[in-house]
Amino acid sequence: MVNHDFPDRPFEKGTIQDVHVKKLVKFVDERGWLAELYRDDELPDAQYRPTMSYLSVTQPGTIRGPHEHADQADNFCFIGPGNFKLVLWDNRPEKMSFWRKMVLFVGEDNPCSVIVPKGVVHAYKCVSMHTSAVTNLPNQLFAGEGKKQPIDEIRHEDDPNSPFQVDE
Numbered sequence: 001m002v003n004h005d006f007p008d009r010p011f012e013k014g015t016i017q018d019v020h021v022k023k024l025v026k027f028v029d030e031r032g033w034l035a036e037l038y039r040d041d042e043l044p045d046a047q048y049r050p051t052m053s054y055l056s057v058t059q060p061g062t063i064r065g066p067h068e069h070a071d072q073a074d075n076f077c078f079i080g081p082g083n084f085k086l087v088l089w090d091n092r093p094e095k096m097s098f099w100r101k102m103v104l105f106v107g108e109d110n111p112c113s114v115i116v117p118k119g120v121v122h123a124y125k126c127v128s129m130h131t132s133a134v135t136n137l138p139n140q141l142f143a144g145e146g147k148k149q150p151i152d153e154i155r156h157e158d159d160p161n162s163p164f165q166v167d168e
Contacts, residue, residue, distance in 0.1 A: 006163050011101035016090045020044040024079050024111035037077040050137035057133050058126040065123030066156045066164040074116045075137040080108030082132020084124045087166050092119040121164050
């Protein structure tokens with residue numbers, strides 16, 4: 001359920017129910033490094049299974065989002081290069097963590113994967129001085145099979161009155 005009736009109160013800071021943060025480990029040797037981004041046997045929820053993956057590259061100071069999904073969950077892998085400020089807002093009235101805001105600094109200096117469930121508004125900002133990368137393994141195909149369905153995305157970034165602001 002997507003909530004468009006925003007409470008008239010500030011966000012509470014804290015963790016958000018069903019958001020799963022996992023530290024990623026870089027295995028380093030003389031050739032470079034390797035990191036496992038996804039393991040089916042380590043998923044916190046049997047309902048979450050990736051169906052595709054993509055890599056996005058973000059310029060310094062650029063914000064992607066905020067947006068949310070009605071049905072899709074994302075599994076963002078922040079491992080580098082670069083660092084990000086990730087901001088999550090729980091927009092699910094039925095959850096105990098409704099209207100809670102969670103801020104994480106992730107990436108090269110703090111490698112993490114973060115599962116963002118449907119209904120949690122999310123955005124990230126590149127806080128590095130250089131172009132930075134994020135991998136995502138969502139549990140739904142972008143625009144459905146054959147890219148023939150509407151995109152599951154509720155965008156908040158174009159609304160100047162949106163309560164979802166990364167730099168507040």
